[in-house]
Every structure is written in structure tokens, then in C-alpha cells.
Amino acid sequence: MRLHVAEHPLITHKLTVLRDKNTPSSVFRSLATELVTLLTYEATRDVRVETVSIETPVTTTEGVTLSHPKPLVVPILRAGLGMLDGMVALLPSAEVGFLGMVRNEETLQPSTYAERLPNDLTGRQCFVLDPMLATGGSLVAAINFLFQRGATDVTAICLLGAPEGVAAVEAATEGKNVTLVLGALDERLNEHGYIVPGLGDAGDRLYGTV
Numbered sequence: 491m492r493l494h495v496a497e498h499p500l501i502t503h504k505l506t507v508l509r510d511k512n513t514p515s516s517v518f519r520s521l522a523t524e525l526v527t528l529l530t531y532e533a534t535r536d537v538r539v540e541t542v543s544i545e546t547p548v549t550t551t552e553g554v555t556l557s558h559p560k561p562l563v564v565p566i567l568r569a570g571l572g573m574l575d576g577m578v579a580l581l582p583s584a585e586v587g588f589l590g591m592v593r594n595e596e597t598l599q600p601s602t603y604a605e606r607l608p609n610d611l612t613g614r615q616c617f618v619l620d621p622m623l624a625t626g627g628s629l630v631a632a633i634n635f636l637f638q639r640g641a642t643d644v645t646a647i648c649l650l651g652a653p654e655g656v657a658a659v660e661a662a663t664e665g666k667n668v669t670l671v672l673g674a675l676d677e678r679l680n681e682h683g684y685i686v687p688g689l690g691d692a693g694d695r696l697y698g699t700v
């Protein structure tokens with residue numbers, strides 16, 4: 491597994507506002523979008539492209555275009571949906587599939603309640619979006635799901651990660667082509683499985699408590 495933790499003052503600044511418990515949902519949503527766009531730039535460094543020939547007004551030259559099949563972006567509902575706009579702003583021709591997962595807050599085990607993905611992901615580059623990597627249970631389940639469908643290459647973008655979650659993803663994906671891109675690597679999990687210092691419940695911060 492490759493791990494990339496963003497180190498950029500603009501990302502840290504935006505994360506600081508996101509972490510602040512007084513930041514309202516409207517601001518939280520737009521900041522999450524901006525942060526994902528910045529992280530997408532790093533996460534797509536190895537996106538597959540192919541050479542194309544074009545004519546400029548001056549001459550013929552070669553450039554690149556995204557390869558087929560196009561990348562698949564997979565937000566993990568609910569909170570991952572708040573990251574989708576920021577990603578497709580840079581990858582407008584990507585296809586989008588959905589995984590709905592919720593963590594049981596007593597056992598911290600994830601369960602899947604929705605899935606809308608192509609049956610065959612052979613050869614697809616997949617990008618998973620989930621703002622929080624806590625115990626890693628949800629992300630490991632999502633990545634395994636994509637590999638079972640034939641994906642060979644998965645990049646996950648998370649706004650915040652805990653060391654425990656990073657270790658869990660690393661252990662569960664040994665030998666597989668997995669990249670983890672984090673906005674920040676936080677200190678630890680607390681006794682309730684929340685990231686410290688974190689930002690609280692990302693889904694609630696984005697959409698309110700339901």
C-alpha cells in the first residue's frame with residue numbers, strides 16, 4: 491500500500507476550519523468539496539491515459555486523453571457523497587458507482603446496505619471516497635468488494651485518517667495495488683472509535699443528525 495499524506499498549508503488551513511465544531515454545515519460542505527479537489531490532484535497522479543493526435547491552429551501534435559475504461563469513482567454513502575462534486579470537477583468523464591455502508595457504533599463493525607456498481611470491474615481504476623478512516627473497517631470492506639469484482643487498482647481519498655485505520659488497510663490489502671491519500675493523519679482513535687482530534691461525525695457535520 492502506498493500512503494500519501496498531504497502537506498500543504500492551504501489543505502491544513504481548510505481542514506482547521508472543517509474541524510472547528512462551530513463551522514456550520516453549509517461551510518463544511520463547500521470546504522469538503524474544495525479539499526477533495528486538491529486531494530484529487532495528488533490521487534490521480536497515476537491515472538491511466540493514452541496518446542492522442544490533435545491539430546492545434548498551428549500544427550499537429552500529440553497529447554493524452556483518459557484511457558478506456560474510464561476511472562470509476564465510488565463514494566461511500568452517506569458521508570462520501572459530500573466528496574463527489576469535488577472529485578468529478580477534475581474528472582468529469584469518470585463513471586460513478588455507489589456503496590452504502592454504516593458502522594455499528596457499538597461494535598464498530600460496518601455493514602453494507604446499498605450497492606450500485608458495475609458487475610465486472612476488470613481493468614478498472616477505482617477511486618473510493620470516504621472522509622473518515624477510523625478503525626478502517628468500512629474502507630477495508632469497500633476495497634475488498636471492489637477487488638472481488640475484478641478491480642486491480644484502488645485509490646482511496648480520505649480527509650482524515652487515524653493510524654489504526656491506516657494499519658488496518660495496510661494489513662488487509664497486502665500485495666494489492668492500493669493507494670491511500672489523506673488530507674491529514676491524526677493522532678489516534680478515542681474509546682468510541684472516533685478520530686482524535688478529528689472533526690466529529692462527518693455525515694452529521696455534512697447533512698445534520700438523522
Ligand code: PRP
Nearest residue numbers: 567568569592593624625626627628693
Ligand atoms: C463514517 C465514515 C466512514 C466510517 C469510518 O460513516 O464516513 O464510512 O464511519 O469508520 P471506520 O473506519 O471505523 O469504519 P458512518 O458509518 O458514520 O456512516 P454515514 O456516512 O452514514 O454517517
Ligand code: URA
Nearest residue numbers: 624684685690691692
Ligand atoms: N466516523 C466519523 O464520521 N468520524 C469519526 O471520527 C469516526 C468515524
